[in-house]
Amino acid sequence: xxxxxxxxxxxxxxxxxxxxxxxxxxxxxxxxxxxxxxxxxxxxxxxxxxxxxxxxxxxxxxxxxxxxxxxxxxxxxxxxxxxxxxxxxxxxxxxxxxxxxxxxxxxxxxxxxxxxxxxxxxxxxxxxxxxxxxxxxxxxxxxxxxxxxxxxxxxxxxxxxxxxxxxxxxxxxxxxxxxxxxxxxxxxxxxxxxxxxxxxxxxxxxxxxxxxxx
Ligand SMILES: Cc1cc2nc3c(=O)[nH]c(=O)nc-3n(C[C@H](O)[C@H](O)[C@H](O)COP(=O)(O)O)c2cc1C
Numbered sequence: 001x002x003x004x005x006x007x008x009x010x011x012x013x014x015x016x017x018x019x020x021x022x023x024x025x026x027x028x029x030x031x032x033x034x035x036x037x038x039x040x041x042x043x044x045x046x047x048x049x050x051x052x053x054x055x056x057x058x059x060x061x062x063x064x065x066x067x068x069x070x071x072x073x074x075x076x077x078x079x080x081x082x083x084x085x086x087x088x089x090x091x092x093x094x095x096x097x098x099x100x101x102x103x104x105x106x107x108x109x110x111x112x113x114x115x116x117x118x119x120x121x122x123x124x125x126x127x128x129x130x131x132x133x134x135x136x137x138x139x140x141x142x143x144x145x146x147x148x149x150x151x152x153x154x155x156x157x158x159x160x161x162x163x164x165x166x167x168x169x170x171x172x173x174x175x176x177x178x179x180x181x182x183x184x185x186x187x188x189x190x191x192x193x194x195x196x197x198x199x200x201x202x203x204x205x206x207x208x209x210x211x212x213x214x
C-alpha cells in the first residue's frame with residue numbers, strides 16, 4: 001500500500017512543477033538537497049559536477065528572457081493548435097510560459113558537468129571541446145528533483161539553455177572545462193503535484209531478446 005511519502009508514490013506523482021511561488025528558500029534546505037544529490041552514482045566516484053545556486057535578480061531575469069526567446073524560437077513551429085485540448089498540448093502551453101516566470105523563482109540551480117569524451121570516441125576524433133559528461137550528472141539531477149520533493153519544494157529539469165549556453169557560461173564565469181548540463185528552477189509549488197502519464201513498462205520490456213516477450 002503506497003502512502004504519500006512513499007518513494008513509489010512520489011515517483012509516480014512528480015510531474016515537473018513549473019508554477020512556483022517567489023517565497024525564499026532557506027540556504028540550509030538547499031544544502032540538505034545538494035548533500036543528498038551528490039550521493040547519486042557517478043563514474044569512478046569522480047563527482048564531475050559543480051552547482052551554481054543562482055539567486056541574483058538580474059541574472060535570473062536575463063536567464064528567463066533568454067529561455068523564453070529560445071522556447072519561442074524552437075517550439076513555435078510545433079505548437080499545437082489552439083483548439084487542441086489534449087494533455088500534451090496543455091503541457092506544451094504551460095512549458096511555453098515558464099521562461100516568463102523565471103525571474104521571480106527564488107533559485108535557479110545551475111548544474112555544471114565536467115567535459116569528458118565518451119570512451120566510444122577515439123582519441124583522433126576528439127576535436128574541440130568535449131561535451132559535459134551527462135551520465136555522471138543526470139543521476140544527481142534526479143536526486144535533486146526527488147530531494148526537492150521531499151522538502152515540499154517544486155522543481156523541474158530544463159535544458160533549453162543549450163541554445164544560449166556560451167553566453168550563460170560567460171556571464172556566470174563557468175570555466176571552459178565545464179558545461180551546463182541542466183538548469184533546475186526551484187521554489188515552493190503554487191499548484192498540486194501531478195500524476196505522470198507514461199507508456200507502461202510492460203510495453204517497453206522484452207524477455208531475453210529484443211522483440212520477445214514471455
Ligand atoms: C533531458 C531533458 C530535458 C528537458 N528539458 C526541459 C526544458 O528545457 N523545459 C521544460 O519545461 N521541461 C523539460 N524537460 C521535462 C520534459 O519536457 C517532461 O518531463 C516531459 O515532457 C514529460 O512530461 P511530464 O514529466 O510532465 O509527464 C526535460 C526533460 C528531460 C529528461
